[in-house]
Amino acid sequence: MRMVFRWFGTGNDTVTLPQIRQIPGVEGIVWALHHLPAGEEWPQEEIEKIKNQADAFGFHLDVVESVNIHDDIKLGLPSRDLYIDRYIRTIRKLAAVGVKTICYNFMPIFDWVRTDLHKRMEDGSTAMFLDKQALEGIQPEELIRRINENPAFSMPGWEPERLAHISQMFEAYRGMTADRLRDNLRYFLERVIPVAEECDIRMAIHPDDPPWPLFGLPRIVNSRDSIRRILKLVDSPYNGLTLCTGSLSANRGEDIVGMIHEFADRIPFVHIRNIKVYDNGDFIETSHRMRDGTVDICGVVKALHDIQFKGYARPDHGRQIWDEHCRPGYGLYDRAMGIMYLWGIWDSLEQTRGSGSQ
Ligand code: DNO
Ligand code: MN
Secondary structure, eight states: OEEEEEOOOTTTOSSOHHHHHTSTTEEEEEEOOTTSOTTOOOOHHHHHHHHHHHHTTTOEEEEEEOOOOOHHHHHTOTTHHHHHHHHHHHHHHHHHTTOOEEEEOOOSSOOSOOSEEEEEOTTSOEEEEEOHHHHHHOOHHHHHHHHTSOTTSOOTTOOTTGGGGHHHHHHHHTTOOHHHHHHHHHHHHHHHHHHHHHHTOEEEEOOOSSSSOBTTBOOOOOSHHHHHHHHHHSOSTTEEEEEEHHHHHTSTTOOHHHHHHHTGGGOSEEEEOOEEEOTTSOEEEOOSSGGGSSSOHHHHHHHHHHTTOOSEEEEOOOOBOTTOOOSTTOOSHHHHHHHHHHHHHHHHHHHHHHTTOO
């Protein structure tokens, strides 16, 4: 398991590279050119700038999260070929600086969704929260406003410029079905995966977050069965999955450990986080510690250990603790503690194996 840490870039993150360097066992940063809109080709100079910054601290840039997919590709419009051409050129440029994995998602219009970015918990910390029922009653415009409440942080997937014409976007998706969306994903993968193979970059689709359709828009990466279908669309190890434990666990009963075993050779990247799912379907992001939430974090790490996972892992969202001023979900403290917890489990499994008493 190769530990990496998401970093949003100079001026776009309260966490610094010198701080990340002091978290035990972090070998690389998970990065992106966040200021570029989906569909734009990434300029070589900008990629190299990040490379130089990372090099100065001994971090690799193996994992990019995300190269976002333009909605015309998800919609299957004729203009998709142009956007796919640009995507392919970006993949080639990323290969040139040694990138090995690209995380992306295929959610129409919205990326991750929460109704509250700062829900106060009993211990005084705050965390991101989703009120399932309230979400049904919220207008998309209101959600965009809530998520962008702090203009100091640009929220990936919630770019106000992109969402400025939200009603037209909904209009464009009118009548879209899960089957058509999956066909559009297939079209994208059939063009991109051969290039990924050539460049030795594994594409890793992120599950829908939350894992159910929203605002009448279909979502197609949210269960073991749906993931199985997507991995078969193009049956190559380069068509992979970002296994995000928090996203997939919002549907109770989802067997994440089973997925790790079933999809073992198709998981280049893992997001590990815990959430607590309530009986009414609401959920809150908790500390990584297993007993704080409903995700079998120990089982997940054990399954990764069992398959001798050699891919990349990062702690996913954490709580905001110790009065840290940071991006919701992406503070230093709780994610650093999460890493130590994950290493604790991993190292004790290693020791057990080493002593021959598996
Ligand atoms: C949620 C996060 C997501 C993720 C994007 C990937 O679990 O990991 O915001 O970064 O959906 O495209
Ligand atoms: Mn995730």
